[in-house]
Amino acid sequence: VYGLGADGLNGEACRKIFAAKGRPADNPLILHISEKEEILPLTSGLSPMAEKLMEAFWPGPMTLIVPKSDRIPEVVTAGQETVAVRFPSNPVARALIRLTGRPLAAPSANKSGKPSPTNAQDTLVDMDGRLPLILDGGESAVGVESTVVAVTGGACDIGVESTIIDTTGTVPVILRPGGITEEMIREVMGEVELDPGLVRPDQKPKAPGMKYRHYAPKAPMVLI
Numbered sequence: 001v002y003g004l005g006a007d008g009l010n011g012e013a014c015r016k017i018f019a020a021k022g023r024p025a026d027n028p029l030i031l032h033i034s035e036k037e038e039i040l041p042l043t044s045g046l047s048p049m050a051e052k053l054m055e056a057f058w059p060g061p062m063t064l065i066v067p068k069s070d071r072i073p074e075v076v077t078a079g080q081e082t083v084a085v086r087f088p089s090n091p092v093a094r095a096l097i098r099l100t101g102r103p104l105a106a107p108s109a110n111k112s113g114k115p116s117p118t119n120a121q122d123t124l125v126d127m128d129g130r131l132p133l134i135l136d137g138g139e140s141a142v143g144v145e146s147t148v149v150a151v152t153g154g155a156c157d158i159g160v161e162s163t164i165i166d167t168t169g170t171v172p173v174i175l176r177p178g179g180i181t182e183e184m185i186r187e188v189m190g191e192v193e194l195d196p197g198l199v200r201p202d203q204k205p206k207a208p209g210m211k212y213r214h215y216a217p218k219a220p221m222v223l224i
């Protein structure tokens with residue numbers, strides 16, 4: 001999906017993401033990198049489990065929860081001892097990260113609670129006037145008065161969020177289902193669990209974002 005990016009090592013920049021989205025401060029951000037090795041300065045150590053997952057599914061729609069290093073601003077992790085890291089496959093996103101030389105904190109480019117945009121035009125629906133620039137990965141340029149749109153090449157090919165996997169325990173645990181499925185993870189890792197907080201109303205989800213209303217379209221719904 002389209003992301004709203006800021007320098008992930010700059011707390012002030014990351015706070016602007018929360019303001020633009022109306023994002024609750026207790027919902028931590030994912031840091032995006034442009035090469036596998038770039039995870040190393042962001043973590044205090046990778047488990048063999050994390051390394052095996054990186055080998056199998058990066059670059060791609062998989063986010064790993066790993067122990068954080070001292071360099072990560074508190075606003076990024078919302079005070080947690082772990083950090084979420086992803087290596088995307090989209091060439092435009094990777095080129096942007098490489099050019100900045102920084103990990104980019106980037107949640108989806110929609111207001112909190114709303115569906116994630118999969119093209120530049122839909123990004124404008126929630127974000128027009130709230131950000132200085134949209135990098136359009138699609139064919140057509142969209143121009144409006146308050147937001148500049150830069151065109152590059154190609155639309156989202158998955159269109160759902162990344163699968164979040166906690167690698168800090170003994171078994172990989174899915175904290176949010178996404179583009180990489182449970183079956184794909186089981187095939188590589190042998191075993192995989194689902195965070196009980198996702199299915200049991202009496203338990204809190206381990207990914208703070210999963211307790212909020214999510215992906216809620218603003219349209220009437222008819223059940224057939």
Ligand code: AMP
Binds near residue numbers: 030106108175176208
């Ligand atoms: P978004 O970028 O909006 O798709 O949201 C990122 C998701 O990752 C949210 O559900 C966060 O709660 C979750 N997340 C980010 N960092 C962590 C972490 N350290 N531990 C658990 N979940 C995290």
Ligand code: MG
Binds near residue numbers: 107108116
């Ligand atoms: Mg989102």
